Amino acid sequence: MSKRVWALLAATMVSLIYGVSFTIAKDVMPVYVQPFGFILLRVMGATVLFWGISVFGPKEKIALKDFPRIVAAALFGVALNMLTFFKGLSYTSPISAAVIMVTTPIIVMILSAILIKEKIKWHKIVGILLGLFGTGFLILYGKSVGNATNAMLGNLLVFINAVSYGFYLIVVKKLMDKYNAFTFVKWIYTFGLLMVLPFGWNEYQAIQWQNIPVTILWEIVFVVVFTTFFTYLFNLVSMRELKPTTVAVFIYLQPLFATIFAMSLGKDHLTWVKIVAAVFIFIGVYLVTKKKS
Template identity: 80%
Template sequence: MSRRTWALIAALMVSVIYGVSFTIAKDVMPFYIKPYGFILLRVIGATILFWIVSFFGPKEKIQLNDFPRIVAAAFFGVALNMLTFFKGLSYTSPISAAVIMVTTPMIVLILSAIIIREKIKFKKVLGILLGLFGTAVLILYGKTIDNASNASLGNLLVFINAVSYAFYLIVVKKLMDKYNAFTFVKWIYTFGLLMVLPFGWSEYQEIHWTVITVSVLWKIGFVVLFTTFFTYLLNLVSMRELKPTSVAVFIYLQPLFATIFAVSSGKDELTLVKVISAGLIFFGVYLVTVKKNGPRMH
């Protein structure tokens, strides 16, 4: 099996894990653990795991001038990314959050165009506008069932998370080209831990471990081990062979997996607003990413 095939499989596995995680994390927040406290718990666990794994990886020394990029990756990929996502998810529903995350590839295109001065064709501009319009509809009118206390604010925060993740995909790519993933990901999480600590410490102290059931502990463990640790490793594997825009494309599958899991477990429901918003976003993403007469993937 080729390295590219492994990279595609890794990207697919990330989408499956994230799709399921929307509902699993929602079961924990905010009743058992508040969002920022959960993030601190998540980042502490992942940081420990990445440091342990790094001892078995290659021995590389990071150049001093690369640490500003690592700090930027920590801010966009860990701190801002997680803080806005978990806070947003605590307010909105799993399906709405997953649909909004689909805007990431469009944001990657916009940021890439700004950074490398690439011209954007009219078709892609139209796609971006449609996608953002669909997101705006979901943010403003995406009401849902009882597990969403403030859907509009939650959807807005998830959108900010998507922008942050798009920045991360671009920032981390140069590190991927220069170092082995195990060399720098531990530092990304170490700096990320320092960034989320002031936000999460008070909520972390409020956790009442005596009332947390075994099933909730399993869900917390899933988020720390799979949603955080394994997905970051799998993302790094996929990004070594694929472009940031290609990795972002797999985010399209997250709403599918999130919807199947959320609806089947009775945690969310499909509404007309969600379907229309998703249609606008997906069509916008199609216009942004489709290549005319491009090579077919085998």
């Protein structure tokens, strides 16, 4: 298989893991672990894993002038990204959060055009809009609205999260072109850990491990190992071969995979809305990932 096919598979795996994680994370939060405590747990676990696996990676030295970029990647890709999403989700309804999140590919497309002068082809614009329509359709008509305690603040925080992720994809692309992923990802998470520590420490200390059932402990392990560690690695694999705009469009698959997983557990059922939405999403992703001959 070509490197591009591997990159597309890696990006699909990220969406699949995130889609499954929506259901799993709901089992853990907020009953057993509070949101910021969970973020600290995720970042701490992933930092240990990345430092451990880096022993087997190539022995490269990071230039001192690249550390500000690594700190920026930690801010946009770990700290700001995770904290604003979890906090925003606690204030707004899941439906509003999901609708705002799917604007990410459009934000990335605009930022890529401005910051790295990426030329946006017409089929990518059509693909992003089709995917946006399909995902919006799935979210608006496929799920219940839910409660919102402070919708305006929550929606703003989720939007900041979407913009933050867009900046991260662009910032990390330059590092990918220069170093092997194992060389710098451990540093991104180390700086990210220092950033989330003040926000999550109290909630982390409040975790009552002795009261957590074994099934929930395994779900916490899944979130740390797969949703944090592996998704970050897969994302970096896809970033090496694909443009930020292409990587971002895979976010459209997340609500689709989340719905499929929920249906497999009997928590959701198939409707014509979901079928139509799936068709639009897959056509959109195909158009964006299609390489011009």
